[in-house]
Amino acid sequence: MEEYIKIQDLTKTFQTKNGSLPVLRGVDLSVNQGEIFGIIGFSGAGKSTLARCVNGLEKPDAGSIKVAGEEVTALSKKQMRQERRHIGMVFQNFNLFEAKTVYENIAYPLRIRHEKRAIIDEKVKEVAQLVGLSDKLSSYPGGLSGGQKQRVGIARALIGEPDVLISDEATSALDPQTTLQILDLLRDINEKKGITILMITHELDAIKYSCDRMAVLEDGKIIEEGPVVDIFQNPHSRTGELFTKVFFRFQNDEFQSGAGI
Numbered sequence: 024m025e026e027y028i029k030i031q032d033l034t035k036t037f038q039t040k041n042g043s044l045p046v047l048r049g050v051d052l053s054v055n056q057g058e059i060f061g062i063i064g065f066s067g068a069g070k071s072t073l074a075r076c077v078n079g080l081e082k083p084d085a086g087s088i089k090v091a092g093e094e095v096t097a098l099s100k101k102q103m104r105q106e107r108r109h110i111g112m113v114f115q116n117f118n119l120f121e122a123k124t125v126y127e128n129i130a131y132p133l134r135i136r137h138e139k140r141a142i143i144d145e146k147v148k149e150v151a152q153l154v155g156l157s158d159k160l161s162s163y164p165g166g167l168s169g170g171q172k173q174r175v176g177i178a179r180a181l182i183g184e185p186d187v188l189i190s191d192e193a194t195s196a197l198d199p200q201t202t203l204q205i206l207d208l209l210r211d212i213n214e215k216k217g218i219t220i221l222m223i224t225h226e227l228d229a230i231k232y233s234c235d236r237m238a239v240l241e242d243g244k245i246i247e248e249g250p251v252v253d254i255f256q257n258p259h260s261r262t263g264e265l266f267t268k269v270f271f272r273f274q275n276d277e278f279q280s281g282a283g284i
């Protein structure tokens with residue numbers, strides 16, 4: 024399989040009131056084209072910062088990020104805006120415009136590109152159908168469930184026809200049943216459109232359900248990576264061990280009636 028995202032020795036330190044805070048401390052990572060790759064880590068490990076560096080919202084201090092062979096860190100702001108079209112982003116808190124309809128939320132990336140009205144209309148309807156929202160286009164986010172809101176977020180991420188989708192805790196605010204539906208939708212999109220998905224989460228069960236390979240981010244470094252089954256069976260990092268311990272404890276709990284994931 025072809026390497027699609029290649030990150031090498033990536034570092035990022037934030038300057039804060041209390042001094043400098045190293046957040047990414049030499050991240051190395053390779054994601055293949057067309058795979059759903061999981062990144063797990065505790066809160067504060069640097070997951071969102073890493074995601075923001077990949078899609079150019081954050082500028083790393085040093086290191087390399089190649090997406091489809093192109094060095095993202097070397098792009099100008101204008102080039103970055105172009106490049107970002109290839110990368111869709113989905114967030115935990117949905118980031119929707121409450122005063123805009125579902126239609127306008129989904130259309131937004133094309134509106135700011137001044138795309139023609141007829142093209143926008145066609146594409147909004149196409150992605151709305153893909154995510155199962157065709158009958159909600161005139162609703163406002165306030166009238167939607169969490170799962171429906173995330174479908175809007177996913178549709179908006181897809182409308183620019185990205186090659187890669189970064190899902191930053193996309194299911195963390197959802198109940199287990201809705202989580203499953205959204206994970207199924209992401210897999211469906213991955214299979215139908217061949218989009219590479221970087222699934223960032225602190226839910227190990229979501230990674231087990233969706234990914235073949237994964238990496239563990241601890242204190243700003245990828246501390247282990249490999250097939251999901253290997254890390255489950257034999258975690259080598261403190262983070263990997265803790266996550267799997269909690270996971271198996273829940274699995275073995277006699278009061279747990281087999282949640283299915």
Ligand SMILES: Nc1ncnc2c1ncn2[C@@H]1O[C@H](COP(=O)(O)OP(=O)(O)OP(=O)(O)O)[C@@H](O)[C@H]1O
Nearest residue numbers: 037039046064065066067068069070071072073225
């Ligand atoms: N713009 C910023 N300025 C200063 N510090 C920041 C900034 N963005 C993130 N940080 C800090 O960097 C660290 C990593 O943050 P990040 O959001 O990447 O973690 P995360 O792994 O996504 O955590 P979570 O699971 O809670 O989302 C945190 O200590 C955070 O406070």
Ligand SMILES: [Mg+2]
Nearest residue numbers: 070071072191
């Ligand atoms: Mg985060």
